[in-house]
Amino acid sequence: MxxxxxxxxxxxxxxxxxxxxxxxxxxxxxxxxxxxxxxxxxxxxxxxxxxxxxxxxxxxxxxxxxxxxxxxxxxxxxSGPDLRMSHGRLIGTQGVVTQQISATEVGRIRVGGEEWSASPYDTMTTITPGENIEVLEIRGATAYVHPVPRLEA
Known part of the structure; x- marks a missing residue:
C-alpha cells in the first residue's frame, strides 16, 4: 500500500x-x-x-x-456537410445552352462538364444557344433551366 x-x-x-x-x-x-x-x-x-x-x-x-x-x-x-449525390448536385449550377430550348422543343445544355437535355422552367421562355442558364430542377434525365440575366456594360 x-x-x-x-x-x-x-x-x-x-x-x-x-x-x-x-x-x-x-x-x-x-x-x-x-x-x-x-x-x-x-x-x-x-x-x-x-x-x-x-x-x-x-x-x-x-x-x-x-x-x-x-x-x-x-x-x-x-453531422457533416450535406452531400449532394447524383444529379441533385447540378441544381443551382450554371451552364451554357448548346441547342435552343423552348416549351415545344427540348434543347441541350452543357453543365458541370456534361451534356443534358433541357427544357425551360418557365414555359413561356425560349433560350437560344450560347446563353448562360441556371439549373433549377431535374426531372428524370431533363434539366429545367432558367436564363441567367446578363449585365449590359
Missing part, C-alpha cells in the same frame, strides 16, 4: 493511457470519458490526496465527460 500512496498518479496515468488505446479500437467515445476521469485521478494523486478522493474525482470527471461532452462530440461527428 505504501507504493500506491507515493505513485498513485503513475497508476492513474497508466490507466488513462490504456483507456485511450482502447478508445482507438472502439471509437464510441466511452473509453475516452473514462480516460479523462483517469487523468483527473492522476492530478489528484499527484497532490497526494487520499485514495477515496482520487476515486471520487475520477468518477465525477468520467461521469461529467460522459453526460456533457460525449453527446456534443457524437452530434458533431455524425
Amino acid at each position: 505504501e507504493w500506491w500512496t507515493e505513485n498513485s498518479w503513475a497508476a492513474w496515468l497508466a490507466a488513462a493511457a490504456a483507456l485511450s488505446v482502447a478508445e482507438m479500437f472502439s471509437l464510441d467515445l466511452i473509453f475516452m470519458a473514462l480516460a479523462a476521469g483517469a487523468l483527473a485521478g492522476a492530478v489528484t494523486g499527484a497532490f497526494d490526496l487520499p485514495l477515496v478522493l482520487q476515486v471520487l474525482t475520477a468518477a465525477a470527471a468520467s461521469l461529467a465527460t460522459l453526460l456533457l461532452l460525449r453527446p456534443r462530440l457524437i452530434a458533431k461527428l455524425h
Whole structure:
C-alpha cells in the first residue's frame, strides 16, 4: 500500500493511457470519458490526496465527460456537410445552352462538364444557344433551366 500512496498518479496515468488505446479500437467515445476521469485521478494523486478522493474525482470527471461532452462530440461527428449525390448536385449550377430550348422543343445544355437535355422552367421562355442558364430542377434525365440575366456594360 505504501507504493500506491507515493505513485498513485503513475497508476492513474497508466490507466488513462490504456483507456485511450482502447478508445482507438472502439471509437464510441466511452473509453475516452473514462480516460479523462483517469487523468483527473492522476492530478489528484499527484497532490497526494487520499485514495477515496482520487476515486471520487475520477468518477465525477468520467461521469461529467460522459453526460456533457460525449453527446456534443457524437452530434458533431455524425453531422457533416450535406452531400449532394447524383444529379441533385447540378441544381443551382450554371451552364451554357448548346441547342435552343423552348416549351415545344427540348434543347441541350452543357453543365458541370456534361451534356443534358433541357427544357425551360418557365414555359413561356425560349433560350437560344450560347446563353448562360441556371439549373433549377431535374426531372428524370431533363434539366429545367432558367436564363441567367446578363449585365449590359
